[in-house]
Amino acid sequence: AQTVTQSQPEMSVQEAETVTLSCTYDTSESDYYLFWYKQPPSRQMILVIRQEAYKQQNATENRFSVNFQKAAKSFSLKISDSQLGDAAMYFCAYSGNPGSARQLTFGSGTQLTVLP
Amino acid sequence: DAGVIQSPRHEVTEMGQEVTLRCKPISGHNSLFWYRQTMMRGLELLIYFNNNVPIDDSGMPEDRFSAKMPNASFSTLKIQPSEPRDSAVYFCASSFSLQGFKIYTQYFGPGTRLTVL
Numbered sequence: 001a002q003t004v005t006q007s008q009p010e011m012s013v014q015e016a017e018t019v020t021l022s023c024t025y026d027t028s029e030s031d032y033y034l035f036w037y038k039q040p041p042s043r044q045m046i047l048v049i050r051q052e053a054y055k056q057q058n059a060t061e062n063r064f065s066v067n068f069q070k071a072a073k074s075f076s077l078k079i080s081d082s083q084l085g086d087a088a089m090y091f092c093a094y095s096g097n098p099g100s101a102r103q104l105t106f107g108s109g110t111q112l113t114v115l116p
Numbered sequence: 117d118a119g120v121i122q123s124p125r126h127e128v129t130e131m132g133q134e135v136t137l138r139c140k141p142i143s144g145h146n147s148l149f150w151y152r153q154t155m156m157r158g159l160e161l162l163i164y165f166n167n168n169v170p171i172d173d174s175g176m177p178e179d180r181f182s183a184k185m186p187n188a189s190f191s192t193l194k195i196q197p198s199e200p201r202d203s204a205v206y207f208c209a210s211s212f213s214l215q216g217f218k219i220y221t222q223y224f225g226p227g228t229r230l231t232v233l
Contacts, residue, residue: 046224047222103175104222
C-alpha cells in the first residue's frame with residue numbers, strides 16, 4: 001500500500017519570504033500522480049499543484065513550485081513571496097494505478113502560518 | 117462553472133438518527149469519491165464510484181454507512197443509525213477519468229460538518 005508522510009506538522013514563514021514544505025511517499029508503482037492541496041480555515045480543499053511522475057520537469061503554478069525527486073520519493077512544495085492568504089493546512093497526496101480513477105492517499109498535513 | 121456541491125454544510129443530529137449527506141459532482145465528471153476527515157485519522161476514503169458504479173467501498177467503516185449514486189449528477193452518503201464517533205467533516209470529490217487517458221485531479225466540495233450528539 002502507498003503511504004504519504006509529511007514530517008512537519010507546523011511551519012511558519014514571514015510574509016514575502018519563501019517556505020518549503022516536505023513530503024515523502026512510498027510506492028512500488030512506476031507511474032503515478034502527486035498533488036498538493038490547501039485547506040484554509042473555510043476547510044475547502046483547494047488544488048494547489050500536481051505532478052505527473054513520468055515528467056522530469058518540476059511543476060510550477062505562479063508562486064508555487066515543486067521539487068520532485070522520483071528516486072528519493074520526495075515531493076516538496078515551495079511557496080515564494082508568501083502572502084497572508086497562503087496560511088492554511090497543506091496536504092500532500094498520491095494517486096496511482098494509471099488508467100483508472102483511484103482514490104487519493106493523503107499525508108497528515110502541515111499547518112502553515114504566515115507572519116505579517 | 118459550478119464546482120462540487122454538497123448539502124447540507126452543517127448537520128447536527130442526535131445519536132440513533134438517520135443522516136443523509138448529498139453531493140452533486142462537476143458536470144461531465146465520471147468519478148465520485150466520498151472522504152471523511154477527523155483529527156485522529158486525517159482524510160480517509162470511504163467509497164468511490166466510476167460511471168455510477170461503486171468500485172471500492174473498503175473504506176466504509178460499518179454497515180451503518182451506505183452510499184448510492186443513482187445517476188451521474190447525484191450521490192448520497194447515509195448513516196443509519198448515527199453515533200457520536202461519526203462526527204467529522206465529510207467531503208465529496210469528483211474527477212474525470214478515461215481509460216488510458218491520464219487525468220487524476222480530484223476537485224472537492226466544501227464539505228459537510230456532521231455533529232452527532
